[in-house]
Amino acid sequence: MSITEIFKKYIGEITYGAIDGLVTTFAVIAGSVGAGFSRDVIIILALANVIADGFSMSVGCFFSVKNGKRSRGKSVEDKVCLKKALATFLAFTTMGMLPVIVYLVNMPEPFIHSSVLTGMLFLLIGSWKGFIESSIPPIKQAFNTLVFGSAACFLSYVLGSLLQNIIIK
Secondary structure: OOOHHHHHHHHHHHHHHHHHHHHHHHHHHHHOOOOOOOHHHHHHHHHHHHHHHHHHHHHHHHHHHHHHHHHHOOOHHHHHHHHHHHHHHHHHHHHHHHHHHHHHOOOOOOHHHHHHHHHHHHEEEEHHHHHHHHOOOOHHHHHHHHHHHHHHHHHHHHHHHHHHHHHHH
């Protein structure tokens, strides 16, 4: 099976995992920056999020596939569920790690670089999804992914900033 065939077979899991990996990891970074946390704390929280949330999503995917088929009177092998769960985990952790890399290599202005990288990845994943599976044109799908992903991250930054001012000061 070629890479393209694998991507097409698991497009839902890959797309969902990749977008959620970016959104949740960068939201942790944005909320932490908004709260004024140090670089080290940001790295710890972001890496913990990537692994724990990626694992949680893959387990959720496994049971969703298994129970979804069962509820329609069909049985599904655990092997099929595991492959879908693995696709979710790999997409989530791969994309989720990218916004953190900027902090790990100690770039100057890491939040700005991580923001730009995350935005570019939202556009890339959205357009890729549009090309492969969607009836929505790739450019519109890319823009939708960028807008909604960025909105979630912006909310996290604002909440981190507000809570820092309420709780810490």
